[in-house]
Amino acid sequence: MKTTVGELNPPQRILMAPGPSLVDARVYRALLAPVVGHLDPEFLRVMDDVQAMLRRLFQTENQLTFPVSGTGSAGMETAFCNLIELGDPVIVCVGGHFGARMAEMAARAGARLERIETTPGTHIDPERVRAAARGQRMRLLAIVHGETSTGVLQEIAPYREIADQCGALLVVDAVATLGGMPLAVDRERIDVCFSASQKCLSAPPGLAPFTASPKIEEALRQRKTPVTSWYFDLTTVMKYWGQERTYHHTAPISMIYALREALRLIEEETLPVRWQRHQRNHQALVAGLEALGLELLVAPAHRMWTVTAVKVPAGIEDAKVRQRLLNEFNIEIAGGLGELRGKIWRIGLMGNTATQANVLLFLAALEEILQEEGFRLASGAGVAAAEQVYLRAAAAAGKPA
C-alpha cells in the first residue's frame, strides 16, 4: 500500500510574525548532520559548544545554562515549577499575553500570587510594583523583558532593585529579545532567564535556552517538596547537562545541531552588530508605518526593536489584510491576542528576518493592500521614509546603504 499522504511541500514564507523567524541556510544544513546517540562522546562535545555559546549569548558565567527540550513556554515552565513551592509569595508583572502566561504558571505551581497588571500596550510602571512589594518578603519577581503580544519593552534595572528590596529572585522572560536587543544576565543580576530558539536566534522552534544563577542552584537544594514535573526538574536535568552527563531524557539531537549553528552565526556577526541591525530595521519600519499614516500601539520610549505593534486603521479588516499579505506576497505577520484581537498587527523583525529587504518589501506590500482596501495614504511614502533611515544610518557609519 502506498500512503495517501502527499509529499511535504510547505511554501517559502517571509516570516514577519513574532516568531518563528527566517532560518539561515546554514542552520537548515546543520539539521542534516547525522543523528548520533545522546551519550555519544561526539554529542557531548556538541553540548559543551552549545552551553559555552549560550553563556556568551546570555552574557553569564552561570554553570546552569542549557536549552530546555521544548519550545519557549517549556523554558518558562522550567523556571516556575522549579522555583515555586506551595504558598510562596510571588509577584508577576502582566503587560500582555505572556505576562499572563507566567502568572498562570506561577498559580499552577502553587504561588500566593500578586499580579501587577497594565493595559496591554502600555508600560508597567515599576513604582506600582515597588508599592505592591513594600514591606513584604517575596520569593520571586517575574517580568517579561519584551512582551511579544504588545511590543512593549521593560527595563530590567528597576525590577532588580525591587527584587533586592523584597528578597526576591528575579525571573526574566527574554523569549522575544535575546539575541535581538541588549540583555546581560550577570551584569543585570538576573537569577533566571529563558528564551526560545525560533525568535531572534533564527533556529527552528523546539528549544528554550535557559540560564539560572548559582543562587538558584542553592534554592533548588533548599526545596522542601519535590518539583511536580519530572521532565522539567532542573536538579536531574542538570545531571545530563552538567559535568556528570548522566542520562535524563533523550536530547532532541537534530534541534541541538540547529541551535549550535544558529549560535555560531550570532558569534560571527557579534552581539553589538546584531543588536544594531535589529534597532536600525525597527527604526526604518516605524518610520515607514508612520509615513503611511498608521499609529503605533506603544509609546516611543517603551518599544521593542524586535516586535512592532501597529494599530489596524478604522474601516480596515485585520484578518483580510493579513490573509492578502500571506496569499499575495507570502508574508506572514500576526494579529493581536486577547483584547487586542482585531485591533493590531504585530510585525516581527527577528534574527534573519531583520533585513532592509524585508522591511522595504513589507512596507510596499502593506501600502498596496491598504490602498486597495480603501485606506487613504500617500503612495510610496512608507518605503521612502524607511529608505531615509537606512541612508542616514549608512552615512553615519561612512558606508553606502
Place this chain on the structure above:
Amino acid sequence: MKTTVGELNPPQRILMAPGPSLVDARVYRALLAPVVGHLDPEFLRVMDDVQAMLRRLFQTENQLTFPVSGTGSAGMETAFCNLIELGDPVIVCVGGHFGARMAEMAARAGARLERIETTPGTHIDPERVRAAARGQRMRLLAIVHGETSTGVLQEIAPYREIADQCGALLVVDAVATLGGMPLAVDRERIDVCFSASQKCLSAPPGLAPFTASPKIEEALRQRKTPVTSWYFDLTTVMKYWGQERTYHHTAPISMIYALREALRLIEEETLPVRWQRHQRNHQALVAGLEALGLELLVAPAHRMWTVTAVKVPAGIEDAKVRQRLLNEFNIEIAGGLGELRGKIWRIGLMGNTATQANVLLFLAALEEILQEEGFRLASGAGVAAAEQVYLRAAAAAGKPA
C-alpha cells in the same frame, strides 16, 4: 570576530542502541522544508496529515491524537500529570527503568501509589497485579509495553482486564514498541498510549506521539483541580491540535515535518510488513548471539523484537567492548541501567536500524572484539546462525534472501 566554535561534524554512526535509531534520508530531507508559522494554513494541513497518520499507526479513532512537543518522557508526563489528582489510587507496574520513571511521575502528580515490582529482566506476572488491585477502585493502571531497559515485553490484554475489574484507566508506554511490534490502541482498549519519535519511527528525537480515548476527554472535564503543568495541559494543548487550532505554544515545526515523513515511510511499508521485519531481524540477532555462546537476559516468551538484552560474559569488560564497537566500527549499542549496569548490553533494532546488514555487521564486529578480549567462541558462528534465519525466512516466503 569569528566564532571559536568549529563546524558541526558528527560521525555517521550505526545506531544500534535502543534509540535514537537510524534516520531515513527522506526524513532528513523533510527537515529542510522551509519553516512556516505555527498557524499558517499550510501548516494546519501538515498537522491534519500527522494526526491522521498517527491514528492509523496507533490503530485508533481517538480524536485526541497528536505529537507532544517534547521527547518520549514528555509524553509520559503528559499522561500522568493530566490524569492524576492528589490522592488518586494508582498502580504502576515496574519492571525496569521506565516503569520506575512512570511510578516517579505518578508520585509527583500526587498519586497514592502502588508499585508492583519485578526483578529487571523478568516478566511481571499479571496475577500479582490482579491480587494487588482486588477489591479496590483504582484511578489508573500503568504498564510499559516494551521495557527499553531490559527488553521485556508485557502483553496488554491481562492488564486491560484487571483495569476493568478495578475501574481503572489503562495507560500504556509504547515508547520502544510503537511501529516495531503489534499494538492496537482501540482493539486493546488502551485509554492512553504514548511513544517517541526516535525509536521504531526512525525520526530524530524531540516528539512524543500521544493518543487518549474519549473517556480521557471526559475525565479531564471532571477534574477538580487544574493540571499543575501548563505546557502539558491536554485541555488547552488540544485546542491547538483540535478543531479550534487556537494558539497554545509554538509547535516544533521542523520536527513535525520530519515526523510526517517518517510516518509516510511507515505507511508505504505497511505495519504488518514492518512488524515482520522487526521480528525477523530480532530472531536473527538472537540466533547469532546464542551461537556465539552468549546468554540472553529475557526468557524467550517475553522478549521484545526491538530491544534485545544480552548478558556481558564473565571476564569481559562491558564499557570496553562498547567503546571498541563505537571507535572501530562506528556501532553504538547501550549498556545496562541501574542494577543492570555493567551486566548487560542492549541492542536496538528499531525502524531503519532493523536490517539484515546491520545485524550481520554487528555480529561480526562483536565476534571479533570478544575474541580479542579473550572470550572463547567459534569464529563465524554468530553470522552463520543469523544467516540461517534469513535464509529460512526467505525460503518460507518463496523469495531469495
